[in-house]
């Protein structure tokens with residue numbers, strides 16, 4: 001029997017570039033809470049979970065980090081996101097839709113999400129770009145604020161969904177930051193970096209992913225190199 005593979009995807013700057021819709025929703029939520037310009041300097045966003053981002057923002061503005069404050073800030077962020085998505089000049093990244101359509105047709109491939117987005121935010125972003133239906137399950141910021149804890153959670157959900165227990169060496173993690181690579185390495189998965197986000201090719205290479213692509217535009221080459 002052909003080898004089964006579980007392929008877990010990051011969202012922002014790996015599947016889609018939302019034109020920073022998420023960041024603009026965060027800035028608006030920050031202005032609503034704290035006034036001013038919604039300055040997010042010093043807050044690390046790329047590759048971080050939404051929960052960790054919200055905690056950094058509340059901390060920056062001196063708000064107590066109670067679960068209630070974090071949840072209610074994130075609720076506001078999620079409420080603003082649908083207004084921001086159509087305002088931004090976003091797009092599905094090169095090769096992604098073709099690759100997902102191809103993989104979804106292969107019976108030995110299982111697709112899922114491994115993302116720092118809240119599930120509600122992930123559904124809004126991918127729904128807007130008509131990609132949500134490719135991903136029947138995932139691990140999200142709701143599951144843990146530490147991204148490295150999300151991998152095993154995604155593998156558990158894959159087992160429930162596919163009725164098959166994937167070993168770490170049967171799992172691929174695809175992402176655009178060192179946080180995605182580290183998250184994959186943390187549970188022994190094969191790691192695939194794409195330099196379509198804010199991390200340069202050189203910076204990604206320092207994290208020693210198993211594969212590193214400029215982008216996924218050349219679908220045939222990506223498939224051949226990864227054995228997909």
Ligand SMILES: [Mg+2]
Pocket residue numbers: 010011012013014046047175176177197
């Ligand atoms: Mg990303």
